Structure formats: C-alpha cells, structure tokens
Amino acid sequence: MGADIHGFVECRATHRVLDVEDAGGWSAAIDLDLLYAGRDYDAFGCLFGVRNHAGFRPLAEGRGLPEDVSAEVRHAHDEWGRDAHSASWIGWAELSRVDWDEPAEQADARVxxxxxxxxxxxxxxxxxxxxxxxxxxxxxxxxxxxxxxVTRMTRRDAVPEDGDWAPVRAVMRVLAAVHGEEHVRLVVWFDN
Incomplete structure (x- = not known):
C-alpha cells in the first residue's frame, strides 16, 4: 500500500501591519494538492522521514501539527481521522537554508x-x-x-530544484518575500 502526502502552505500576513509582532494568526494559503501531485518516497524520507528507504536524516520528522495551526488546516487533517499519520511541518526559514548537497546517512536500501x-x-x-x-x-x-x-543519494537527488517540488518552493519563496521567512511554513500529513 502506498503513502500519499496532504497538507497546506500556511502564512501569517504581515503586510499593512506596522509592527510584525502584531501579525495575525496563521492562514491556509494554498492546498498542497494544487502544487504537488507526486508520490516520491525519496522526498518524503528526506523531508519528513516517511518511507525513508534512502537513509536520510529527516529535516522535519514527527513534529505533529503546529499548536497554532490554522482552523482550515486542522479541519482538513481531522477529516482524515485515523488514516492520517506522520503529521509534521517545516518553515521556509529552515527549508531555504538546507544544504541540498548533504548526503544520506547510508546507501539507499533499494538498488x-x-x-x-x-x-x-x-x-x-x-x-x-x-x-x-x-x-x-x-x-x-x-x-x-x-x-x-548501489547509491548514496544527496538531498538534491531526492528533492531536485526543478523537480515535482519546485512549485511548492516557488509559492513559499514568494510568500516569504512578502511576509518574511518566519511567517511561511508547509504543514503536512500522510495516509496509506
């Protein structure tokens, strides 16, 4: 049985706010299904530790839903009930600083x-x-x-810049340019 990813890019709007500390709560900016339609276990493992056959040190494994997650994202997650698993999130500030040339900790378990x-x-x-x-x-x-x-992959191999995750990165990059890196994050969960 395969694992699929679900989630949203969330943002805290900071434009038209005199003090960034006065920014409102998180909002669901765009459903991940509109940006990513793949099932790439190398990317899932590298980013979130799910189906991590390639042996990466996951960037954001098992963080759960953020405490301050938007109501829309919480509702979408809760609709999956017990089928939802491995919820996590990663902020743009963290994702934009990843060393994409970092190798996996071990050789891929698949030839x-x-x-x-x-x-x-x-x-x-x-x-x-x-x-x-x-x-x-x-x-x-x-x-x-x-x-x-037998291959030991890099993060770039798992999540290539011009690959299926490019639209997700592009949307997060644009929102970060408008609202600040610390005000953009990707919230995800998986189902089997």
Whole structure:
C-alpha cells in the first residue's frame, strides 16, 4: 500500500501591519494538492522521514501539527481521522537554508536501475526490487541490458530544484518575500 502526502502552505500576513509582532494568526494559503501531485518516497524520507528507504536524516520528522495551526488546516487533517499519520511541518526559514548537497546517512536500501539508451548511455529507470545487501555505495553490476548501482543519494537527488517540488518552493519563496521567512511554513500529513 502506498503513502500519499496532504497538507497546506500556511502564512501569517504581515503586510499593512506596522509592527510584525502584531501579525495575525496563521492562514491556509494554498492546498498542497494544487502544487504537488507526486508520490516520491525519496522526498518524503528526506523531508519528513516517511518511507525513508534512502537513509536520510529527516529535516522535519514527527513534529505533529503546529499548536497554532490554522482552523482550515486542522479541519482538513481531522477529516482524515485515523488514516492520517506522520503529521509534521517545516518553515521556509529552515527549508531555504538546507544544504541540498548533504548526503544520506547510508546507501539507499533499494538498488538504482538503469537501461542502455539508443545512444549507448545509461538512463535511470527507477529503483529495483534487488537489495544491496553488504555491497557498498558505488558498487555496479550489469545483468543483460540493465545496470544496477548501489547509491548514496544527496538531498538534491531526492528533492531536485526543478523537480515535482519546485512549485511548492516557488509559492513559499514568494510568500516569504512578502511576509518574511518566519511567517511561511508547509504543514503536512500522510495516509496509506
């Protein structure tokens, strides 16, 4: 059974406020479903520790819903009932300072699979059901026209700048430019 992500980008509006400390509460700015429609366990593991087969030190694992979460987000989460799990959040101030070249703590538990293209080069086609066992990262072998490689991923591999998470980052970046980094966050939960 697969795991799907749900959530919202939240923001505390600070424009037209003389003192940032007078900013109102958090508001649901946009539903994550409008920005991200993927199911990428590498990203889920890197960001939130869910299905972390790639062995990352998660950035924001198990934080739960923020105490001051907006009513709209709490309602959307609560509608999932017992099916919702692994709620967490990460602020733009934290996300914008991540070292995306940081490697995972261990090699991926799934072997990366490549196929030879018409030009003779290898193109990654996905993750194999093969397990690396005691093979170290960097180990490669071929079986027919398939190359298998034990890989230790970086955060950039899991959440590429131009990948499926780019729209989420773009919206958070724009809101942070208007309201300040500490006033923008991503609140998520998962279901199976």
């Amino acid at each position: 990366h699979e490549y196929r030879r293209g018409a030009d003779g080069g290898w193109t990654r086609t996905g993750k194999s059901f093969k397990r690396p066992g005691d093979r170290p990262a960097g180990t490669e072998w071929t079986e027919g026209d398939t190359l298998f490689r």
